[in-house]
Amino acid sequence: MGVIRKTQALEILLAEFENDSGAISAKELIKRLDSQMNKTTIYRVLEKLEDDGVLHSFLGNSGIKWYAKCNGCSKSRHIDVHPHFQCIDCGKVDCLNISMKIPELSGREVVASQILIQGKCEVCSA
Amino acid sequence: MGVIRKTQALEILLAEFENDSGAISAKELIKRLDSQMNKTTIYRVLEKLEDDGVLHSFLGNSGIKWYAKCNGCSKSRHIDVHPHFQCIDCGKVDCLNISMKIPELSGREVVASQILIQGKCEVCSA
């Protein structure tokens, strides 16, 4: 199920990702957009944007869901599998523009990988 | 807070990890040991075993908590930071006995990393 209609909710959500270079958690979006739309709508629009390859999602530190813009993803293929960095001080999450080699595992077939690196970001480690 | 007393719950839980070479989710342990102890006890004992460096924990696919035996961890240091492999068919999770190099990130200080590789295990890919 892809994005079909240009709704207000969709545009407000997309604007959040335009203004934010890093990743944003669903939780944070619910807090930010509380007065503008229902949390159910947020979850549903995010899901559609992910299906359409506009956003990608991953799980942060505490198992909550984060979203960030995709680079070169499509409905069928999410090539945007990169590590994410979460600051243990301020909680900010960024996509890392590097590729990490996933080793061959004999007998096993690798399909995907999720890499979360934790530490102190540029601001918090200064 | 470390493990202090040799209680029945502790021994039953440790036995589960003796008989299982891979990782076990808290959820699975609650199911397995339902008749033997309360889920609160399971969560609390697991937490203590982790504090003591007997087990380590990480988050699986869907954000639920998994535990596995440590190799060479201690109260103060968890050196057992290795990738985990989760089978997308049968759900089984294993610790991978390989080390993956985390790249230097300029301006950022890396403290920890969580790597979850997803795919088909030896049994399910055969």
Next chain:
DNA sequence: TTTATATTTGCAACTCAGTTGCATTTATAA
């Protein structure tokens, strides 16, 4: 422009992993 209709939204109620407070039980040391 109006209308028909499928999609989207809000709301409330729910799910489910994990947590907390507190009274009771139990392992351990004196």
Next chain:
DNA sequence: TTATAAATGCAACTGAGTTGCAAATATAAA
């Protein structure tokens, strides 16, 4: 054997995320 600190069970809670359904709305057809 007893005192007591630690561990346990239970019930109620938390919080992210989901679901069903009625109401609202974007879009295409007339």
